Amino acid sequence: MDDQFCSKTETFAKWLTHVGVQISAKAQLTDLRADGRGRALVAKGDFAEDELIFSVPRTSTLSVKAALPELLSGRQDISAEDVECMPGWASLTAVIISEGSRPESKWAPYFNVLPTKLDSLVFWSPEELAELQASAVLKKVGKDKAEEIFHQSISKVTPEGTDVDIFHRVASTIMAYAFDIPDIEQEEEEGANEDDLVDDDEQKTSLAMIPLADMLNADADNNARLHYDGEELEMRTIKPIKNGEEILNDYGQLPRSDLLRRYGYVTDKYAPFDVAEVSTSTITDHIYQDLAGELKVYLRASEIEARLELARREDVYEDAYDVGHATEEWPCISDELVALVYLLLVGEETLAAIQSSKMSLPSRSKMETELVGKALQRIFERREREYSTTVAEDENLLQAGNHSNRVQMAIQVRMGEKVVLREAKKEAGKFQGDNKRMLGREKREREDDEHVSQKKSRHR
Ligand SMILES: C[S@@+](CC[C@H](N)C(=O)[O-])C[C@H]1O[C@@H](n2cnc3c(N)ncnc32)[C@H](O)[C@@H]1O
CATH class of the missing domain: 3.90.1420.10 (Rubisco LSMT, substrate-binding domain)
Structure with missing residues (x-):
């Protein structure tokens, strides 16, 4: 076990305040490793329905846009286009690997609480995968395709020596931790065109890491939800939460096969899906x-x-x-x-x-x-x-x-x-x-x- 677990959590909590995250005194990052749930957010007091649990400024989210300038600084051999032309998950993987290699990175206290070992299917051995028998999820793991993208484009922009293991760890962390954040400009534009007859419901989103929001576990029936309306992303309760209860986000109504593939865990509550x-x-x-x-x-x-x-x-x-x-x-x-x-x-x-x-x-x-x-x-x-x-x-x-x-x-x-x-x-x-x-x-x-x-x- 990682004996620095608690000190890393404390440093992360201080860093959150430093980057403008406001967190209710009734919510606390807690060590639930004994229950196989890692770090989690737990209520230390009663929450009412629709109560604010924490807010994260958009400027404290980690996206390609936020981290690209750092990746490009001092590099004559690559351009923004080389990163931006990749699929969203691949460009975010590239910027996080690059940022993670800089010891002075402002994100270091956050990176320190991200997992070093995951159970998502890409990390399973052939013998372990064989236990899934005829499940169609085996066709969706996509390890070879991901490695092809790593060798063809990601490795061209990441620091020398980035190996395929680091790539999988970061790419899989993104799969289990990142959020699709609706762009705020788009929302305003849509508001301005409320009377338009044609309803363009395709909302533009950007993949990003949201520190703290990604420390919430999920178990099919969530009691909190992230709101993307303003400059501050707000995690609010959707029902009352009692002192001592875990605060749970919504990962979607996923079948257990997909939960395992993307997040590396299953619980019985997902069986109906x-x-x-x-x-x-x-x-x-x-x-x-x-x-x-x-x-x-x-x-x-x-x-x-x-x-x-x-x-x-x-x-x-x-x-x-x-x-x-x-x-x-x-x-x-x-x-x-x-x-x-x-x-x-x-x-x-x-x-x-x-x-x-x-x-x-x-x-x-x-x-x-x-x-x-x-x-x-x-x-x-x-x-x-x-x-x-x-x-x-x-x-x-x-x-x-x-x-x-x-x-x-x-x-x-x-x-x-x-x-x-x-x-x-x-x-x-x-x-x-x-x-x-x-x-x-x-x-x-x-x-x-x-x-x-x-x-x-x-x-x-
Ligand atoms: C967004 S993170 C949540 C924070 C995570 N617990 C941590 O320690 O970093 C998603 C990961 O949390 C774990 N997780 C989430 N919900 C869980 C649950 N109900 N039971 C067990 N593990 C869970 C899985 O490992 C998943 O990949």
């Missing part, structure tokens, strides 16, 4: 085989492609679809996924009618046919089998608890995804819509209709 991903290529590779018994039709690759093209035209195509827990507002299975599977399975005549725009895509309830439900159930079962352990096995492993913290977190993530797939399968099992417009049925239905009418005419 878990998602599992099913890729369109897996769906098209298996759907006709899985339903061969009931379809009795063979589609050529070009016919499948035409159906996917229609899904694109109808704006329901995605390379992969997320399924999540149902809420009061949303089902587990998105409208887009139902529509994709419907278009892959709808009969030729209905397909042609939609293609020629004689008919529009039916409502969700009409697309929830029994066949679409059966296909989705198979898709979710297949996806669950891609994980090498079952939910029950994971439950036992979690209970045994004899793993490293990282493995324990990986088990929670992979188990959460399988639980979502099961719930989605149950939902698909309730689809009961008529199959008569579906592939292989349309013709049979028509033949049956004709058969009935022939019978009727014979009886006449």
Whole structure:
């Protein structure tokens, strides 16, 4: 353990006052390492709703704009453009690495409280990552791509000797600690154009580090929120906070997989936001085989492609679809996924009618046919089998608890995804819509209709 932890916190607290941060006497930076929560802000008195906890002047935030002059000073070999042309996170990484290498940096007391070790996924070994099994989060880690950007552009502007380990530490700290701050000029401009008919809701933001605001942990239900309205960024309570309670910020409604990837921790409170991903290529590779018994039709690759093209035209195509827990507002299975599977399975005549725009895509309830439900159930079962352990096995492993913290977190993530797939399968099992417009049925239905009418005419 870092035995300078407390002295670093004290120096940081003094520095905050020095740079104009105003903090309520009822809020205190506290050592929560024993609970695995690092430094945290804790209430040392009762806060009312909408009470100011602290304010940080915009001038005390660390952005590319703020730190670029220092990086460029005395360097003839690079220009502002070399830094500004990089993606936002990469240019902020470059300026923080450069600033961090200067012992006289005004930010030094702040840098001293930033982490030297993180658990975000980029730091996991191949064996640890393998514990996530079939989780789609593995495709999102992006370590190689990040290193490519480091070698191609960041390392050209950072001090000589900056290695890839420093790069990952700073880039990952930015991922877990930085904020997207709305630009104040933009807000004023928008205010001036309040009567404009065209609503330009794309607000310009800048990525920046906000000392102290980034010492707040999060646990799905926050009790504080940062306000960006003025020159002072204000952290205010959103509900009363009692003496002794931790002050928590909002990191967003993230599935545990993303929480782990970006922040290196998970808690049960994020489980309701878990998602599992099913890729369109897996769906098209298996759907006709899985339903061969009931379809009795063979589609050529070009016919499948035409159906996917229609899904694109109808704006329901995605390379992969997320399924999540149902809420009061949303089902587990998105409208887009139902529509994709419907278009892959709808009969030729209905397909042609939609293609020629004689008919529009039916409502969700009409697309929830029994066949679409059966296909989705198979898709979710297949996806669950891609994980090498079952939910029950994971439950036992979690209970045994004899793993490293990282493995324990990986088990929670992979188990959460399988639980979502099961719930989605149950939902698909309730689809009961008529199959008569579906592939292989349309013709049979028509033949049956004709058969009935022939019978009727014979009886006449
Ligand atoms: C913005 S920082 C918060 C300050 C941090 N605790 C520190 O000591 O520097 C985000 C990091 O805090 C930790 N963290 C945040 N919320 C947490 C929680 N509920 N449980 C455990 N760790 C948490 C994670 O390591 C995350 O990457």
